[in-house]
Amino acid sequence: MKQTDVNMMYGRQAAGRKNPPTLIKKIITLIIIVGFSALIMMNLLYINGQSVLSDRDMFGAVAALDFSSYKFSMGGREDYAISEGEFLSNSDLPIDANSNNVPFGNFRVGVKIGFYRLLSDLASVPLYVKYEAGTQKVRISDFSTDGKPAVLLTKITNEMMTTAGTYGVLVEKDDKVYDTLMLVVDTTPPTAKAVDCEVWGDDNPADMVFYKNLVDCSPVKTVVENTPDFSIEGEQIVHFHLEDSSGNKSKSMVSKVKIKFDTTAPKIKGAKDRRVVLGDNISYKKGVTVTDNRDKDIALKVDSSEVVPDKLGTYNVTYSAVDKAGNEASVTVKFTVAKTAALTQDEQLENYVTTVIAKIIKTGMTQKEQARAIYTWTRSNIGYVNHADHGDYKKAAVLGFKNRVGDCYTYFSVAKSLLEHQGIDNIDIVKIKKAGRSNHFWSLINVGTGWYHFDATPRVGGGNFFMLTDKQLLDYSKKHKDSHDFDASLYPATPKS
Numbered sequence: 074m075k076q077t078d079v080n081m082m083y084g085r086q087a088a089g090r091k092n093p094p095t096l097i098k099k100i101i102t103l104i105i106i107v108g109f110s111a112l113i114m115m116n117l118l119y120i121n122g123q124s125v126l127s128d129r130d131m132f133g134a135v136a137a138l139d140f141s142s143y144k145f146s147m148g149g150r151e152d153y154a155i156s157e158g159e160f161l162s163n164s165d166l167p168i169d170a171n172s173n174n175v176p177f178g179n180f181r182v183g184v185k186i187g188f189y190r191l192l193s194d195l196a197s198v199p200l201y202v203k204y205e206a207g208t209q210k211v212r213i214s215d216f217s218t219d220g221k222p223a224v225l226l227t228k229i230t231n232e233m234m235t236t237a238g239t240y241g242v243l244v245e246k247d248d249k250v251y252d253t254l255m256l257v258v259d260t261t262p263p264t265a266k267a268v269d270c271e272v273w274g275d276d277n278p279a280d281m282v283f284y285k286n287l288v289d290c291s292p293v294k295t296v297v298e299n300t301p302d303f304s305i306e307g308e309q310i311v312h313f314h315l316e317d318s319s320g321n322k323s324k325s326m327v328s329k330v331k332i333k334f335d336t337t338a339p340k341i342k343g344a345k346d347r348r349v350v351l352g353d354n355i356s357y358k359k360g361v362t363v364t365d366n367r368d369k370d371i372a373l374k375v376d377s378s379e380v381v382p383d384k385l386g387t388y389n390v391t392y393s394a395v396d397k398a399g400n401e402a403s404v405t406v407k408f409t410v411a412k413t414a415a416l417t418q419d420e421q422l423e424n425y426v427t428t429v430i431a432k433i434i435k436t437g438m439t440q441k442e443q444a445r446a447i448y449t450w451t452r453s454n455i456g457y458v459n460h461a462d463h464g465d466y467k468k469a470a471v472l473g474f475k476n477r478v479g480d481c482y483t484y485f486s487v488a489k490s491l492l493e494h495q496g497i498d499n500i501d502i503v504k505i506k507k508a509g510r511s512n513h514f515w516s517l518i519n520v521g522t523g524w525y526h527f528d529a530t531p532r533v534g535g536g537n538f539f540m541l542t543d544k545q546l547l548d549y550s551k552k553h554k555d556s557h558d559f560d561a562s563l564y565p566a567t568p569k570s
Contacts, residue, residue: 197217197218197219197221197246198216198217198218198223198244198246198251198253199215199216199218199253200253200254201239201253201254201255201256202215202216202242202253202254202255202256203255203256203257203258204234204255204256204257204258205257205258205259205260205261206234206235206236206237206257206258206259206261206290206291206319207234207235207259207261207289207290207291208261208290209234210234211225211229211234211255213225216242216244216253217244217246221246221247222246223244223245223246224244224245224246225242225243225244225245226243226244226245226250227240227241227242227243229242229255233255233257234257235257235290235291236257236291237257237258237259237291237319238257239254239255239256239257240254240255240257241253241254242254242255259290259291259317259318259319259321260319260321261289261321262289262315262317262321262322262323262324263287263288263289263293263315263316263317263321263322263323264286264287264288264289264323265284265285265286265287265288265315265323265326266284266285266286267283267284267313267326267327267328268283268284268285268328269328269329269330269331270282270283270328270330270331271330271331271333272303272330272331272332272333273332273333273334273335273367273398274303274304274305274306274332274333274334275303275334275335275397275398276303281295281330282295283295283311283313283326283328283330284315284326284328287315289315289317289321291317291318291319292317292318293315293316293317293318294315294316294317295313295315296313296314296315296316296322297311297312297313298312298313298314298325299311299312301330303332305332306332306333306334307331307332308329308330308331308332309329309330309331309332310327310328310329310330311327311328311329311330312325312326312327313325313326313327313328314326334398335366335367335396335397335398335400336398336400337365337366337367337400338396338400338401338402339363339364339365339368339371339394339395339396339400339401339402340363340364340365340402340496341361341362341363341373341392341393341394341402341403341404342361342362342363342364342494342496343360343361343362344361344392344404344406345406345419345423346406346407346408346409346417346419347406347407347408347409347420348408348409348411348414348415348416348417348420349382349408349409349410349411349414350410350411350412350413350414351382351383351384351385351410351411351412352382352383353382354382355377355380355382355408357375357377357390358373358375360423360427361373361392363392363394363402365394365396367396367397367398368396368397371394371395371396372394372395373392373393373394374392374393374394375390375391375392376390376391376392376393377390377408380408380410381410382410383410384410385410385411385412386409386410387407387408387409387410388407388408388409388410389405389406389407389408390405390406390407390408391403391404391405392404392405392406418467418468418471419467421471422467422470422471422474422490425470425471425474425475425490426474426490426491426494427494429450429474429491430491430494430495432450433446433447433449433450434446434495439520440495440496440497440520440521441520441521441522441540443495443497443520444492444495444497444518444520444527444539444540445539447488447491447492447495447497447529448488448527448529448539450491451484451487451488451491451529452484452529452530452531454477455473455477455478455479455483455484455487455529456477456478456479457478457479457480457484457530457531458478458479458480459480460480463482463512463514466482466485466486466489466490466501467486467490469482469483469486469487470483470486470487470489470490473486473487474487480530481512481513481514481515481530482512482514484528484529484530485501485514485515485516485528485529485530487529488516488527488529489501489516492516492518492527497518497519497520498518498519498520499516499517499518499519499527500516500517500518500524500564500565501514501516502514502515502516502517502526502559502564503559504556504557504558504559505558505559505560507558510554510555513530513556513557515527515528515529515530515538515557516528517564517565517567518540520540522568523567523568524564524565524566524567525540525541525542525567525568526538526540526541526542526543526545526546526557526567527539527540528557532553532556534553534556536549536553541567542567542568542569542570543561543566543567544569
């Protein structure tokens with residue numbers, strides 16, 4: 074057979090074959106690709122029956138969302154499901170609503186977001202609902218895109234509405250349950266009113282408060298913009314602004330700040346000479362307290378190293394306290410170790426005083442209110458007699474508490490013991506001695522507003538003698554036979570009113 078015949082034969086056979094049309098091939102190929110793509114997207118979109126959201130990217134934003142102020146995370150992290158009411162921290166947020174940067178990501182995630190939004194649109198439930206933290210209330214209608222009734226199954230708490238983040242939310246509509254997202258964003262800066270204030274020079278500037286009427290739903294810190302010298306006593310101008318936990322900043326504000334320094338030592342109260350029984354355990358801090366004009370918690374230290382509890386004798390015990398500024402106070406008293414527990418005069422007086430104080434002094438009273446209560450109790454509970462021992466106010470006070478009678482020295486002594494117990498500053502005043510007239514005793518007290526006269530002794534001529542000025546007392550004295558004639562040069566002057 075000739076070669077030409079062979080070629081002609083094969084050529085006829087080749088020409089006689091029927092090849093599938095090119096269009097059909099393309100259709101079959103497209104169906105296979107679409108099918109596999111659908112399977113892949115369904116696998117990405119649903120895991121164990123829950124819809125899931127993975128790392129967002131720009132492709133998803135373009136295909137599914139219409140907002141340019143959100144940032145989508147990138148990276149090859151594993152898919153995760155958003156549970157009902159779940160909060161996602163900033164590092165896990167599907168959408169970071171406080172960023173203006175939108176980077177590109179990978180294609181797979183974008184397709185998944187677009188497909189998820191497609192299903193959301195078909196269900197007439199929005200992919201997300203956005204609220205400003207702390208300023209808006211949830212409306213059921215926000216979770217339905219076509220106006221049809223919907224039921225919000227997830228309980229929206231106040232904490233969710235005031236904390237920036239993304240939350241999974243369940244919505245029931247048309248007898249079906251859908252999951253969607255609630256975005257709580259915080260884009261509102263704090264607002265407040267700057268105020269003039271006083272601060273301690275050794276305080277941390279970050280802890281100083283230069284404002285009032287703060288409005289913000291998240292924690293706020295103070296940022297001092299200038300560098301005032303808080304080591305100098307006096308007035309400083311402070312420029313500052315407020316910044317919340319979402320990074321929102323308030324406008325710059327100005328406050329006049331008065332810098333002051335603590336030079337006042339703590340006050341130790343209740344430390345006194347005591348009598349203890351030989352061999353007994355001694356409670357040194359019983360009844361002893363320490364207070365300070367600035368610090369709330371001051372440690373009270375006791376040095377009882379000299380005391381020998383099983384040996385008769387009198388020993389020194391020292392109480393001390395130091396405040397934050399380094400101001401120190403100390404009081405030294407004597408502890409007597411004795412065979413019996415017979416009460417000393419001081420112990421008897423302490424028992425009487427503490428009993429009365431417990432009845433008349435209430436928590437929160439100012440020193441002036443305490444002084445008024447002492448004045449009223451003494452004036453009302455001691456009867457007047459013409460004679461009492463003078464010279465030892467503690468002895469006179471014990472007799473006054475015990476017998477409830479005495480002369481002006483008894484009234485003076487009882488009131489003084491109560492004032493001393495409460496730490497109210499007082500000075501003894503004695504009437505000028507002259508032949509043919511009686512003595513008289515009273516006090517000057519200072520409750521933080523200056524020295525004033527304090528006389529609890531009732532008088533036949535009547536009158537109120539609680540916190541009188543020099544002029545007020547001397548005017549009364551002139552009208553009542555020089556009842557309060559005193560040498561003003563020996564005592565501090567009172568205010569004029």
